[in-house]
Amino acid sequence: MFSGLDFEAACGEALAVVGPNGSGKTSLLRLIAGLLVPAGGSIGLEGGEAELTLPEQSHYLGHRDALKPALSVAENLSFWRDFLGGATGNVSECLTAVGLGHATYLPAAFLSAGQRRRLSIARLLVVRRPVWLLDEPTSALDTAGQKLFVGVMREHLASGGIIVAATHTPLGIEARELRMGGGK
């Protein structure tokens, strides 16, 4: 799909992966997340926790929200907190932070697309991971939601995190650009 790609991102730095549709942005993120196996080359994290792999120290926010419609908003989030483990936060605080504090006990089936996205952003907050891999993170978010998400990303970068985001729209934060595409 693509070759000759060489890039790095440092602590507190955001990398915006841009390029036309089909240029391999999502595939690149899934490679970093360990969900695809590279045909060649290597991906690594320097200075992370030694006994954990890069995917185990990353959050992946894909096109799909990883939510169960039958469970309530709080149940969805508590499940991911308990399953992902590591350093975790408070479920209700994270829900309030993404503006879903009023919907705690609502089944996720009743959420709108934007609210579902907010709930999956809450997953990034409730469990701490140094690397965030975001695939079109702001799609379906309203302006207020986008503003909120910019704040969330800034906070993550300020605490020394790394963000790699595939995006068509400007992220709203200072980010180095990695341009993909043109079939190469």
Add this chain to the structure above:
Amino acid sequence: MTALAALIRRDIKIALRVGGGALIGVLFFLTVTVLMPFAIGPDLPLLARLGPAILWLGALLASLLTLDRLFTADHEDGSLDVIVMGRTPLELACAAKALAHWLAAGVPLIAATPVLGLLLNLDAAATSAVALTMLVGTPALTFTGMIGAALAVTLHRGGLLLAVLVLPLSIPVLIFGVAASQAAITGPLSFGTPFSILCALSLVSFVVGPFAAAASLRHGLD
């Protein structure tokens, strides 16, 4: 441990809620067994002789019915990606999911067996023998079926494939399950021999199932 407990709790909750599908299996089991006496006729000795086989077949097909959603549901909503990336070994996560499926869909089948045994003219001893063989045999159905369920993720719309792949693997369980029940009811074989083989099949599936399913999922994600 919390991670696995959370996964089991979530899967059981989803299965028991509206649209979850835990009850579909029991309902199917009920339908098949209730209809059988009508098809065979009121020949009580014949019903008693066929009873264990009918119950076992019903349970086998009922557990297949809900198994194909084991991983595809998680794949479709993106949960599987996050589970694969998690710090819990994928093999353990697969085993936890299978255990949750058995608790939500397999245990109700065993609980329904005594009631359905009445319809097939099985006395108390025969019914408890069938229920006991199902208690040790149905986990084997779930844990071998899990391999097919993981393959169904790789091959989209693999529902039919699941049946074709999993049924041959379930045949030994069916043979020894029914053989042990028959041995308990009519003899002349001792109950212990087929029953121990049934236990062995379950234990083998506990080991093979999670590893095969995890390997299939790792290579199958796209």
